[in-house]
Structures are given as structure tokens and as C-alpha cells.
Amino acid sequence: MGIKQFIGYALVVFASLVVSAQGSDFAFYKLSLIWPTSACYPLSNCKTPLPTFFTIHGLWPTFANDTAVPAYGPNNRCNANPVGPDAAVARLTPIQDRLNQRWPNLRAGVENSVFWRHEWQNHGICSDYPQDPLSYFNDTLNLATSTKFDPFKALGVQPSNTPYLLNTLLQNVYKNVGAYPQISCSQRSGGALYLKEIRFCLTRTKKTPPSVVQSCPTRVAGGCKDPLTNNVHFPPAS
Numbered sequence: 001m002g003i004k005q006f007i008g009y010a011l012v013v014f015a016s017l018v019v020s021a022q023g024s025d026f027a028f029y030k031l032s033l034i035w036p037t038s039a040c041y042p043l044s045n046c047k048t049p050l051p052t053f054f055t056i057h058g059l060w061p062t063f064a065n066d067t068a069v070p071a072y073g074p075n076n077r078c079n080a081n082p083v084g085p086d087a088a089v090a091r092l093t094p095i096q097d098r099l100n101q102r103w104p105n106l107r108a109g110v111e112n113s114v115f116w117r118h119e120w121q122n123h124g125i126c127s128d129y130p131q132d133p134l135s136y137f138n139d140t141l142n143l144a145t146s147t148k149f150d151p152f153k154a155l156g157v158q159p160s161n162t163p164y165l166l167n168t169l170l171q172n173v174y175k176n177v178g179a180y181p182q183i184s185c186s187q188r189s190g191g192a193l194y195l196k197e198i199r200f201c202l203t204r205t206k207k208t209p210p211s212v213v214q215s216c217p218t219r220v221a222g223g224c225k226d227p228l229t230n231n232v233h234f235p236p237a238s
Helices: 003-023 084-090 094-101 114-121 133-145 151-155 166-175
Strands: 028-034 053-062 158-166 182-187 195-201 219-220 231-234
Touching: 028 133, 053 133, 084 133, 094 114, 094 133, 094 219, 094 231, 114 133, 151 166, 151 195, 158 166, 166 182, 166 195, 195 219
Parallel strands: 182 219, 195 231
Antiparallel strands: 028 053, 028 195, 158 231, 182 195
């Protein structure tokens, strides 16, 4: 092995060790919930009829600086010997009906299990559940369907054809939940912003499931920019 190849190999090994160390030291989870009417544009891209409630995107381990724990597919080194993506999905049979309802793949022509596999591969194996995908998905379902994290109650408004000031939504969640969320927007032609996802941040306590809500370090994402000036559409269910 030449010196350049050796240096390259050493850097790869070092990076792997860094990822492993970081992956075991994330600070909180993001519980991300999707508003299908905003996410499915154009509607022809999605399965119909669309759900009339917020569906689940995922439960994501996140560093204190609000960056996601990096994922490297089947070679992810965040946790030692995690259950692989295919094996993880195979263990979800006991809760499959609930997953199909609350954690669907909205994309037309794509099976729900493809979405679950992706979420486990990119987030679950770096969580506190590396050997227990059934509990990871079941706990996420329970969090997402709890009254504590009901997006309609948290936002304090109902879908409307009249847009809302983004800061009003953020302040409502703070008042109703006790912490600021992260709101992610999609942007359509003409620059109109749509509330695509609401994300609740939960402190990592190394006890599962996570339950202690905290303010998200970054309150807006996606097309959302300035809470004080951005109006966002929260359209009624299609």
C-alpha cells in the first residue's frame, strides 16, 4: 500500500470513529409530522384520497447544533451491530396496520414499507433503539398520536384558505405545548409558502420513549425564512 493509499485509508477509519462517537452523543429527537395537503403538490404525485390528519415522517436523532446524526446506509457506525433495514421492516408485522394508517408513504406507486425502511436506515439505527425496531416505530406511533403532540391543538388553528403569520403559529405552539417547534415550509410557484411539516423536539434522556419536550434550536426550515414577515398557507384537506 502506497503512502497516499495508507493516508486515505486512515482518514476513512478516523471518520468512521468520529461518526460512531457522535452518533452515541446526540442531544434530542425530532418528531416530524407531515400535512399531506401541503406535501402533495401536484396531487397527481400522491396516493388518493389523502389523509385528513398529520402523518408521520420520522423520529430523528439530532445533535445539539440542530444537525442530523449522519447516516451511511447499511454501514452506519453510529451503533454497533444494529438490526439491518430489511430485518427491521420484517419485525413490524404486529403494528403494520397502524403504520399503514399513520405512517404511509404518500408517494404514488411506492409501498409504505419502502418509507419505513428508509427511516430506519437513516435514523432508527442511530437512535437508542438499534436492536429494537419494533419499539422504535411503536413509540413513534404513540408519540405522534398522543394528544400532547396533536398538531391541530398545538398550532391553535384549523386549516384555512386564509394564510397565517408564521410567528403566530410558533407562538401558539409555545403557549400550548410549552416549547417552540420547528415548522418546515414548501414553496410553490409565485413564492407562496405552505406549512409542510411541524417538528417537535424531545430531549434525549437515554430512557425510551423520549417524552421531555424542549424548544427546537431552529424554529423554521425549508422555504420558511422570517417568522415575523412570512405568511404560510395551511390549506384544508384535499
